[in-house]
Amino acid sequence: MRHSLLLGCLAALHSSEGWRAPHPVPVAATSAAAARRAAAALALEREVLSVADLEEVKRNVRDAARDGGLCVVKWYAPWCKACYALSPRFAGLARAAPMHDRFLQVDIAASAKVAAHYGVKKVPSVSVFAHNQLVMQQTVTMKEYSTFEEGLQAIRVEEVRRS
Numbered sequence: 001m002r003h004s005l006l007l008g009c010l011a012a013l014h015s016s017e018g019w020r021a022p023h024p025v026p027v028a029a030t031s032a033a034a035a036r037r038a039a040a041a042l043a044l045e046r047e048v049l050s051v052a053d054l055e056e057v058k059r060n061v062r063d064a065a066r067d068g069g070l071c072v073v074k075w076y077a078p079w080c081k082a083c084y085a086l087s088p089r090f091a092g093l094a095r096a097a098p099m100h101d102r103f104l105q106v107d108i109a110a111s112a113k114v115a116a117h118y119g120v121k122k123v124p125s126v127s128v129f130a131h132n133q134l135v136m137q138q139t140v141t142m143k144e145y146s147t148f149e150e151g152l153q154a155i156r157v158e159e160v161r162r163s
Contacts, residue, residue, distance in 0.1 A: 047094040048074070048103045054114045060102050061129045069100030070155065071129040075120045077109045082141050083124040089145055090126075093152075128152060130159055 051057050057073065064071035074090050076083035094103035108115040108123060118127055118134070126148060128136040135155055140148045 047091055048105050051104045051106050052111045054117055057114060060104055061132060064102040065132045067100040069098060071102045073127045074105040075108050075115055075123050075125040076105060077123045080123050085142055086124045128155055130155060
């Protein structure tokens with residue numbers, strides 16, 4: 001059925017009359033599906049925000065501090081294989097983090113001035129900000145990832161003690 005419907009639509013596209021839907025699609029069904037897709041896309045966007053501007057990084061650090069959370073910034077380069085390998089773990093960390101934490105990623109090839117401002121010399125690196133201050137910055141490869149996670153957890157424990 002699907003295959004014949006697809007062939008019918010393709011044939012209609014090539015006809016002189018142009019394309020017409022084979023049967024009407026209920027607007028409510030389309031709207032609900034579109035809303036679900038938009039919500040899923042928004043959830044994915046919230047996980048790790050791509051940032052290219054120094055003011056945007058500073059704003060996210062300030063907003064995380066205001067909300068009582070951490071701002072975790074991954075510094076990467078598109079040509080870096082280690083950065084690519086780290087991406088799924090970093091995204092998973094962002095999904096599991098408290099809602100008041102913010103996760104950013106900055107392409108140092110496109111934003112060299114931003115990386116220089118924070119003293120990033122190697123990729124992949126991760127910076128962690130708490131209370132508007134840099135509290136941890138390190139180069140993180142897959143081998144060092146568990147050490148980074150332990151350090152991040154220690155910072156969270158310290159933040160809980162402070163509040």
